[in-house]
Amino acid sequence: MTLEPLGRSLSDFTVELDVYSGPYEWLLALILKDELEIFEVPLRELVESYLLARQPDATNGLERDTDFAGSAAALVLLKSRTLSPAIDADTEGLEDEPLSPEELAERLTDYLKIRRAAEHLRDRFASNAGHYPSAHTIPPKQGRLGIKPDRVTLAARQAFSRLIEPPVRHLGPITVTLQELAGIIRTALAGGPISYESLTSDMDRMRTAVAFAAALSLAQEGNLMLAQAEPLGPLTLEPSG
Amino acid sequence: MRDPEGKLPSPRPTHLVEAVLLVSANPIGSSDLRSATGLSEQEMERALAALQERYAPETSGIVLREVAGGYLLSTNPACSGAVERFRKEARPTPLSGAANEVLACALYLGPLTRAAVSRVRGVNSDAVVRSLIERGLLIEVGSDRDAPGSPALLGVTDEFLAATGASSQKDFPPVDSLVAQEELERVRERLASSGPIPPDAGSEPS
Numbered sequence: 118m119t120l121e122p123l124g125r126s127l128s129d130f131t132v133e134l135d136v137y138s139g140p141y142e143w144l145l146a147l148i149l150k151d152e153l154e155i156f157e158v159p160l161r162e163l164v165e166s167y168l169l170a171r172q173p174d175a176t177n178g179l180e181r182d183t184d185f186a187g188s189a190a191a192l193v194l195l196k197s198r199t200l201s202p203a204i205d206a207d208t209e210g211l212e213d214e215p216l217s218p219e220e221l222a223e224r225l226t227d228y229l230k231i232r233r234a235a236e237h238l239r240d241r242f243a244s245n246a247g248h249y250p251s252a253h254t255i256p257p258k259q260g261r262l263g264i265k266p267d268r269v270t271l272a273a274r275q276a277f278s279r280l281i282e283p284p285v286r287h288l289g290p291i292t293v294t295l296q297e298l299a300g301i302i303r304t305a306l307a308g309g310p311i312s313y314e315s316l317t318s319d320m321d322r323m324r325t326a327v328a329f330a331a332a333l334s335l336a337q338e339g340n341l342m343l344a345q346a347e348p349l350g351p352l353t354l355e356p357s358g
Numbered sequence: 359m360r361d362p363e364g365k366l367p368s369p370r371p372t373h374l375v376e377a378v379l380l381v382s383a384n385p386i387g388s389s390d391l392r393s394a395t396g397l398s399e400q401e402m403e404r405a406l407a408a409l410q411e412r413y414a415p416e417t418s419g420i421v422l423r424e425v426a427g428g429y430l431l432s433t434n435p436a437c438s439g440a441v442e443r444f445r446k447e448a449r450p451t452p453l454s455g456a457a458n459e460v461l462a463c464a465l466y467l468g469p470l471t472r473a474a475v476s477r478v479r480g481v482n483s484d485a486v487v488r489s490l491i492e493r494g495l496l497i498e499v500g501s502d503r504d505a506p507g508s509p510a511l512l513g514v515t516d517e518f519l520a521a522t523g524a525s526s527q528k529d530f531p532p533v534d535s536l537v538a539q540e541e542l543e544r545v546r547e548r549l550a551s552s553g554p555i556p557p558d559a560g561s562e563p564s
Contacts, residue, residue: 135451135452135454136451136454154485154486154489155485156454156456156485156486157454157456157457157489159454199482199485222545222546224480225545226542226545226546227478228478228479228480229537229541229542229545230466230533230534230536230537231459231462231463231466231467231478231479231533232459232462233533233536233537234459234462234465234466234530234533234536235455235458235459235461235462236458236536237462237530237531237536238453238458238461238462238465238522239452239453239455239458241522241523241524242452242453242458242521242522243452244523245435245521245522245523246435246438246449246450246452247433247435247436247438247441247449248421248423248432248433248435248438248520249432249433249438249441249445250382250383250384250430250431250432250433250520251380251381251382251383251431252383
């Protein structure tokens, strides 16, 4: 999610919200840096603030309106994405079914209760705000920390358990070695430079891969040089010196 | 004040409880208080009653609160302006409506999973849950072992109880009592008169 950079036309627009007070541009920056949760920002209040501060007669009035509309639309999109119901694979199919009025009434009833409970909580938070406890905090001592046995067991299991070895039965026996392919390359180079393609033309995939590894190993040891005119182009093996 | 022999007088039960409460930033339960002070249950009750009187909001800048299953000395909210100026801290911003709804879900329906919270609210609540966990108001209290992936179960914290002035979750009124029956009936009547409704039609406005 990106917001188009503003042309600084809104640099003097400040907002006063419960969750933030200051320049609008900083508000956008805080949201984009995840330092302020978008769901905490009341977009309706934001738009109302802009409408109050709107300057239609200003020389850049249209530019301001355009910038604000663009950024506000992006915020709406961002917030809607944040709040979109999570897709539950188990119930996805079921959710496609239209709800009967009874089912919807049940859901709305439950939600209404939670909503009223939330309002009750808001009042309780407000009436209990401003209580500051002692600033003195005692550091916990070793051996007096709250330790839950099941969490310790889980942590120990994760720390000491070995990963399950992957099954290798499907792999065939090893039929080729790096040394063997290195020997083949050395023999081929005795006749002068040779392309990797012709060197491996009659090899299977395993031998082709090991031949490449052997060529790299020999090149690292200075026993041959690898030449490639362009990336992914034909590779040529040349005797060194 | 020392006695003629230069010794400090033995502290009274009230003093002992007061001293322990002073150095704790979290509520202290009765048993912990008794354990620290060595007082009997009766002595403890008398000491706490005396302290409740001494630290009443009308007479002191410090108040004794009974919250989150324990006792906590806090500043009087009437003095909060001075405290905030001294600490150069603004009062924490009030929680959003979404955050209060998630806490209400955890309080009344919990412990429950993030998915259950989202289902009740009709919108994805993961970001709100994350924010509340960071604020110490919500905590993962276990996992739903019967559900695929054993998702974490969420519950409210002691910090939440202290912030709402509650001694325990039982201090909150039953959720059914918070909604007028007439309001629920109106919802049912309005929906009963309509046909099948798409599942996304009842989503909560943001």
